[in-house]
Amino acid sequence: MDKIELLAPSGSIEAMVAAVQNGADAVYLGGTRFSARAYASNFTDEELEKAVDYCHGYGVRVYITINTLIKDSEMDEALSYAEFLYRIGVDALIVQDLGLVSNLRRFLPDFELHASTQLSVHNGEGALWFTEKGIKRIVLARELSLEEIRHISMDLGVETEVFIHGALCISYSGQCLMSSILGGRSGNRGRCAQPCRLPYDLMDSEGKKAASAYLMSPKDITAIDMIGDIRAAGTSSLKIEGRMKKPEYVAETVRAFREELDGKSDPKHREELLQVFNREGFSDGWFKGRHGRDMMAFKNPKNAGLEIGTVLPDGTIKLRKPLSKGDGVRVGDEGQTVSRMYSGRETVESAGKGDTIKLDSSRRLPSGTLYKTLDKGLMDELSKSYENRYGRKLPVTARLKFAPGREAEISTEFDGRIFKASSRTVETAMKAPLSLDRITEAMKKTEGPYFISELVPDVFEDGFLPVSELNAMRRDLLEQLLAYRVSAAKRSVHERKVSGAARRVSHPSIPSxxxxxxxxxxxxxxxxxxxxxxxxxxxxxxxxxxxxxxxxxxxxxxxxxxxxxxxxxxxxxxxxxxxxxxxxxxxxxxxxxxxxxxxxxxxxxxxxxxxxxxxxxxxxxxxxxxxxxxxxxxxxxxxxxxxxxxxxxxxxxxxxxxxxxxQELMHSEYCPVGAAVGGMTREKACNQACMRESYSLRDRMGEEFRVMTDWFCRSFIMNSKPKxxxxxxxxxxxxxxxxxxxxxxxxxxxxxxxxxxxxxxxxxxxxxxxxxxxxxxxxx
The missing domain is CATH 3.20.20.70 (Aldolase class I)
Known part of the structure; x- marks a missing residue:
């Protein structure tokens, strides 16, 4: 199959640069309108155009999210916004709203559309339905197994995109109304308040507490150890979740998966991914089938860090992994930044596995398991990876013509086109002619995304040109190449009628x-x-x-x-x-x-x-x-x-x-009853506790939400009060x-x-x- 795409989140300009510099093939980002991550930094229109140009200079595709539901009063604005994105060369839109899809197919029929995971596409017939409606790619629901992904991608020939790392929604995305109904912040409008990350009591039919934990808060997923299996499933794109995350998170996740995809597997990838963010470790999501309590972060819905040692009752710390000054640590809910560290009476900057140390006694941690929540060295390393927005270079092979009495010329071929740059006339060398090595050295200098990695001489005779002429010629060629790659994606649009024609049913047959x-x-x-x-x-x-x-x-x-x-x-x-x-x-x-x-x-x-x-x-x-x-x-x-x-x-x-x-507030493959009292894990079947009595989730305000289940072992979290x-x-x-x-x-x-x-x-x-x-x- 064709090369699989690595798709990275970009919630800010810095995160976008981090993604590109660390090897992403494509990025997805949102503007200040109609984005399902309304609380991310997001991009203004001016920033979007610059971002698209920057990415296209590297050959990186750009997908923009218009993945919220659109009100009638917003439809014209949404279409105008889509038209702007089309003009500036955005490669595809990630969409949720069915009305917007319908209008885009009429007004901008050649604009590539991807069905957002908010559309909950989870079976073959559904995937085919969307492709028949003009959707190019399906961002599959995160609840699919590898076999289900393979069936849709390979058996049915549907272009698919799969989440491989990051946070999970415990409800099928697009099927959750919990934040909306309870607090007025709609997940379908990009404003989810994440009620799933709060603690709940599981109450039985007699009003007794059967369990108490963060019962609806899943661990983040990672597929870092199963890239081969996912590649074999036939998906076209591997998607990293995280538009709300820091640029360092983006840098690490892209770097790790890029290396795995390029055949550079390394056990350190999992540990570094855990270090930048995890909730009680990772799960492998639904890739290998059904899960229960083993995919949940029952104890802590926030970043758990990496276990590195033990704080003893006397305050000393026995390390199992390295610790350095500037790192963040915690025991339970208490944490601090390491400002001073002692080995015996000596102040040290770092300590390693097996060392016994103490931290500044004025900020003593309680005894217990020590977690490193921030690795300063790793974060500094990741920051440097995107410090220079043109640090990553793309190689260009150029051909050279250089002989006295004619203009020097360098050229390169890209996309079936020849790009050329020339200098003034080459002089006859009076003393020391320019060597081919010296010309090649001058050609390899660069400030943008490209560098001339190979210079092939078509014509070369001894002669002389000032190095400034060589530099100007090189800059001219590479600037032409960059300008072409940026401008080639731009599009023009014919005048559009801004109207949302309503569907009329001549003989409606729905019940009154x-x-x-x-x-x-x-x-x-x-x-x-x-x-x-x-x-x-x-x-x-x-x-x-x-x-x-x-x-x-x-x-x-x-x-x-x-x-x-x-x-x-x-x-x-x-x-x-x-x-x-x-x-x-x-x-x-x-x-x-x-x-x-x-x-x-x-x-x-x-x-x-x-x-x-x-x-x-x-x-x-x-x-x-x-x-x-x-x-x-x-x-x-x-x-x-x-x-x-x-x-x-x-x-x-x-x-x-x-x-x-x-209302069904959540519809989920996960069942809190099965996980909390049914004993369900991937290895162990549920004891079907829901068949013996009814259960409800009780929140911090005392509201109780009935958990209903069906024969397909899915759960429905029902509103505590009827509308x-x-x-x-x-x-x-x-x-x-x-x-x-x-x-x-x-x-x-x-x-x-x-x-x-x-x-x-x-x-x-x-x-x-x-x-x-x-x-x-x-x-x-």
Whole structure:
């Protein structure tokens, strides 16, 4: 296969230079708008253009993130911004918003697009769906195994990008609403508050604490020891996470992976990666399959450092690894910078393995395991690696013509073009002619990214030129080469109509009132209340939940009711089974259609039955449905839109609003129940504790979030309180909506009956403890 790309994060100018100088093939960065790392330093428009030019001078590709959801009021600005990026030569955009993708395909059809990991692409059908919509590369969800990556990349021939190092989201990216719903800071808008990094108690159904830790905080991943396996999986690009990290972090991660890719494996790579940042070590993520507690940083969500020794009760330190003045150390939560170090009574600048030392007695650390959180020597070394923005040189082979009575000339070929530079006429040497070695020496000097590594004489005769002429000729040639590489990427754009044409559905076929139920009792309550459109998810774990067999029975006993199969946003190994079930139920008439956010299922069900988009599709603007064409009957609007934003949406006859329900705050391959009390690790199967009783996560404020699980061993972290805007149905109708739904998850038969009755009658129903979602608040 072609050379695999090493892709580095650049959250600042210094980090970008660090990436380029240490051997990145491509960088990804964000501007000050529409970036999923809104709190990174990011780049102004002027800085972006300079960054693109700098990278292109080195032949490094530049990808810009516009990987947030876009409001209707922002769409024109986002398209204008994309046009600016297109003009300055950005190689590709990393995108999340489906409406933006649809508009970019129309307005800038040859601008390369990469599907962000925020789009949660995790199965082959989903990857094919995006490539058929004009996406060049898929940044795969981080939850895929090597075999799943190989299938999508090699069997299906999809260009993919895989995260190989850095922080993990514990929820599928793009499927997390926890920060948004709880604090108004949306991960889909680049402002995640990282509630997963906070401590939680795991509470059982009797209110007893089953575990207490940083239960949702994963270790960072690294694939430094499995580069060969990942290369063999057929992916096109290896991506390092870290746009919020320091330039030294970028320098180290790029350097280590560059050397591994170039066949220079070294055990020091893992240790140095651990030293620059780790959370209780590294995991290998999902590359080798399912994980449990062994991928989590239960004790410490921050940088843990590297274990280097032990602080004894008398304050002396027994070292197992070197320590130097200026290093940062900690024991537990207490840390300091080493300002003075003693070996006996002697002050020392450094100490090595096996040494016994003491630190400045005025800042004595408690006894315990000593960790080095900062290695000053390593950081200084890494800083020097990008100190000179042109320290790394690219070799150029040039040809020379040099003879008395004619102009001297040097030339080089690049990209099928010949570049030439000449001097004044070469003089006849009166005394000492210029030797070829002397000319070659002058040609190897440089201040930019290139140097003439080889000078091939086409014509060479004894003669003389001032060295200043040779220098000028060299500078001219290399400046031409640089100018060409920079300008070749620039593009022009024809005048663009700035409009977001709304998708119009001639005959919308979405229900006007849809009840989504989880348990058999809830379905029966909905039927008792007179519901005619009911959707069920038949794969939750537990005997109280609806399964496929009972769904068929309910449908057969209630022929006047339109049942819908709700399918998960995430479908991996079970995809074919779910698809076959949907096909069978549709063909038998048991279901009217399918409710899902899974792109693969949307693709596979075309022509089989109607599909309604679920709210995890993140339909955020009037263009969001355009990309689906006739693949969807309609869709549920994003849970992150407020009233004024809902008002601005066009094509409301194809859009559905949720009036009541607990949102899925997280959807995860990881299960806190399985990890904390189920004993699950990569080597050990879960004891299925969730089948015996229910569990919830309790946060520091006392809020409890039910953990629901399904037969595919994934977890759903549900909101502690249901959203309830049943009293706003008249207002939403005034705004132009005609289709609504309520979601039942934990409600009893009685509660479900009362809620469905109120929903069908279009009247308010006050529950004891609820919130109003984002209807009034919204997200930034």
């Amino acid at each position: 009132k849809l009840v989504v139920a989880a348990t058999i009792k809830q379905v029966k309550a909905a039927l008792d209340a007179g519901a005619l459109d009911i959707a069920v998810y038949p794969w939750y774990r537990g005997i109280q939940y609806v399964d496929l067999k009972s769904l068929e029975g309910l449908a057969g006993a209630n022929p006047d009711v339109r049942f819908y199969l709700r399918a998960s946003s995430i479908l991996k190994g079970e995809f074919d089974m779910v698809l076959a079930s949907a096909r069978r139920l549709a063909e038998s008439g048991s279901i009217k259609g399918v409710l899902t956010s899974n792109m693969g299922l949307v693709r596979a069900l075309k022509g089989i039955c109607p599909v309604i988009g679920d709210y995890k599709l993140n339909l955020f603007n009037s263009s969001s449905l355009d990309i689906f064409g006739d693949e969807l009957s309609g869709g549920t609007v994003s849970e992150e839109l407020n009233r004024s934003e809902l008002k601005e949406l066009k094509g409301k006859d194809a859009l559905m609003c949720i009036l009541y329900g607990r 309830n805007i049943l009293d706003s149905v008249s207002d939403l109708k005034f705004l132009g909506f005609s289709s609504f739904r309520i979601d039942l998850t934990l409600e009893s038969h009685h509660e479900a009956f009362e809620l469905v009755s109120a929903f069908l009658a279009e009247r308010a129903f006050s529950t004891s403890d609820f919130n109003r979602g984002h209807y009034k608040r919204g997200v930034e």
